[in-house]
Amino acid sequence: GVSPILLCRSSQALLVWVGSVAAQLFSVLSLSRVAEAGQRRVLDDATRQRRLNRQLDALEKDNFQDDPLSSLPPSGPTARLPAFSEGEEPGKKKRKTRGDHFKQRFRKNFQTLLEEENVSEREEPNYLSAAAPPSSLPPRLFCSVCGFPSSYTCCSCGGRYCSTRCLITHRETRCLKMTL
Amino acid sequence: MTTLVLDNGAYSAKIGYSHEKVSVIPNCQFRSKTSRLKTFTANQLDEIKDPSGLFYILPFQKVDFADTSVVITEPYFNFTSIQESMNEILFEEYQFQAALRINAGSLSAHRYFQMNNQELCCIVVDSGFSFTHIVPYCRGKKMKDGICRINVGGKLLTNHLKEIISYRQLHVMDETHVINQVKEDVCYVSQDFYKDMDIAQLKGEDNTVMRDYVLPDFSSIKKGFCKPREEMNFTGKYKTGEQILRLANERFAVPEMLFHPSDIGIHEIGIPEALVNSINNMPEEMQPHFYKNIVLTGGNTLFPGFRDRVYKEVRSLTPTDFQVSVLQPPNPISYPWEGGKLLAENPDFDEMVVTREDYEENGHFICEEKFDI
Numbered sequence: 001g002v003s004p005i006l007l008c009r010s011s012q013a014l015l016v017w018v019g020s021v022a023a024q025l026f027s028v029l030s031l032s033r034v035a036e037a038g039q040r041r042v043l044d045d046a047t048r049q050r051r052l053n054r055q056l057d058a059l060e061k062d063n064f065q066d067d068p069l070s071s072l073p074p075s076g077p078t079a080r081l082p083a084f085s086e087g088e089e090p091g092k093k094k095r096k097t098r099g100d101h102f103k104q105r106f107r108k109n110f111q112t113l114l115e116e117e118n119v120s121e122r123e124e125p126n127y128l129s130a131a132a133p134p135s136s137l138p139p140r141l142f143c144s145v146c147g148f149p150s151s152y153t154c155c156s157c158g159g160r161y162c163s164t165r166c167l168i169t170h171r172e173t174r175c176l177k178m179t180l
Numbered sequence: 181m182t183t184l185v186l187d188n189g190a191y192s193a194k195i196g197y198s199h200e201k202v203s204v205i206p207n208c209q210f211r212s213k214t215s216r217l218k219t220f221t222a223n224q225l226d227e228i229k230d231p232s233g234l235f236y237i238l239p240f241q242k243v244d245f246a247d248t249s250v251v252i253t254e255p256y257f258n259f260t261s262i263q264e265s266m267n268e269i270l271f272e273e274y275q276f277q278a279a280l281r282i283n284a285g286s287l288s289a290h291r292y293f294q295m296n297n298q299e300l301c302c303i304v305v306d307s308g309f310s311f312t313h314i315v316p317y318c319r320g321k322k323m324k325d326g327i328c329r330i331n332v333g334g335k336l337l338t339n340h341l342k343e344i345i346s347y348r349q350l351h352v353m354d355e356t357h358v359i360n361q362v363k364e365d366v367c368y369v370s371q372d373f374y375k376d377m378d379i380a381q382l383k384g385e386d387n388t389v390m391r392d393y394v395l396p397d398f399s400s401i402k403k404g405f406c407k408p409r410e411e412m413n414f415t416g417k418y419k420t421g422e423q424i425l426r427l428a429n430e431r432f433a434v435p436e437m438l439f440h441p442s443d444i445g446i447h448e449i450g451i452p453e454a455l456v457n458s459i460n461n462m463p464e465e466m467q468p469h470f471y472k473n474i475v476l477t478g479g480n481t482l483f484p485g486f487r488d489r490v491y492k493e494v495r496s497l498t499p500t501d502f503q504v505s506v507l508q509p510p511n512p513i514s515y516p517w518e519g520g521k522l523l524a525e526n527p528d529f530d531e532m533v534v535t536r537e538d539y540e541e542n543g544h545f546i547c548e549e550k551f552d553i
Contacts, residue, residue, distance in 0.1 A: 131448070
């Protein structure tokens with residue numbers, strides 16, 4: 001048969017060859033990734049926190065929209081009636097100001113009302129003390145793209161992802177877009 | 181003298197005379213398109229309900245105010261400026277004969293005690309549109325030290341669902357009402373979160389969690405609906421021209437926020453933990469009684485599987501010698517209203533209200549004293 005030494009040598013050579021190809025491949029990939037990483041901006045903690053806070057605030061908004069049709073002229077039978085002067089106007093105006101009056105008064109939003117309340121001066125329990133404390137369990141993290149549990153974080157913006165496919169989607173769509 | 185009971189919620193107002201049935205009306209601003217003169221208004225304000233929400237009573241009910249007393253609900257720890265404005269509106273604008281401002285949970289507790297006379301304490305979970313409150317009640321009085329407010333409500337769930345659908349499938353950020361319908365039709369509370377996550381990742385027929393939802397197009401399909409499983413097409417596209425949303429893990433991940441707000445980044449405890457936390461702040465001898473009488477109210481409790489999940493989580497967090505019992509009444513949304521109706525028929529009712537004469541003599545002070553909010 002074949003000499004064992006020869007076999008050994010050739011398998012060694014094979015191993016060395018495979019190793020070198022792998023090393024080249026690795027260096028190419030890592031070089032490209034390193035180059036890319038050098039170009040990508042990394043957000044610091046404060047910015048990340050601000051982004052998160054903005055997202056959370058967006059979740060709290062009330063979707064209170066003005067009726068988009070209110071600016072249109074009235075349709076139907078009333079449209080053909082001529083607009084009365086004096087007689088009708090004060091009546092209409094009065095009704096409108098009644099609703100608007102309250103809107104003016106309550107234009108202070110929630111934050112100002114809260115500050116006005118001087119909650120720290122009241123004795124416990126009050127609005128602030130009733131807020132739920134943070135959880136003692138660690139938070140569960142989910143991929144920002146598909147929603148399944150995630151194990152990895154994007155280096156640049158801190159968004160979570162679960163697989164490289166989701167990372168690619170994240171990089172193309174959301175990463176560093178709409179940054180503060 | 182009739183009594184009008186109004187449960188003033190941020191999403192819907194439950195209103196009715198105490199001798200009639202309740203009607204549930206969406207609490208938002210309506211403008212009649214044909215006659216611009218009439219505005220049925222009930223505004224929404226950030227988290228605290230705007231007292232001018234009472235406007236809609238005027239055209240809707242044609243109430244004879246001078247002869248009516250009103251029972252109206254408020255959030256816990258409502259700001260004094262709003263409380264005072266509310267008093268002004270009730271007595272000066274509408275001129276009600278007498279008024280009672282109370283928390284919605286107190287009405288639920290009253291209703292509960294009415295049904296189970298032998299119980300002394302109960303703890304009410306009111307999970308509504310703006311937030312969720314956990315409130316212990318003992319002998320009809322709320323225990324202020326135990327009140328816990330989680331800033332997660334139906335509004336947050338719907339907004340979150342809108343965001344993830346807009347990112348993953350179709351831009352729906354303006355369609356709050358449609359997505360609210362989707363949430364109510366399709367979402368459920370899972371009993372085993374990670375198992376459901378694994379099932380949702382399977383492909384094709386094995387994925388029992390996935391559902392298709394047909395969106396309304398307001399011409400042929402007026403209201404969206406969930407396609408039944410038999411009609412679902414797992415491979416390829418649908419031939420009909422309807423718009424479809426394919427929902428898998430969103431179905432149970434969205435209500436999960438009630439149990440773990442930290443999933444989304446809100447650093448607060450969820451409902452089961454808040455229950456345990458709240459009860460632990462109570463005196464020791466009362467604690468077993470609270471665990472036996474947990475009452476779920478509010479729109480968010482209508483998710484399928486909610487009650488069982490709350491029971492499971494609370495059970496796992498409490499020692500075995502306590503008996504845990506979670507009750508979900510048949511209609512969680514109008515449960516406080518029914519409590520208000522019973523309260524109006526209670527002989528003690530006349531002592532609890534503030535009459536218009538009282539108010540005109542003493543002003544806000546008497547309301548602050550009498551209404552223990």
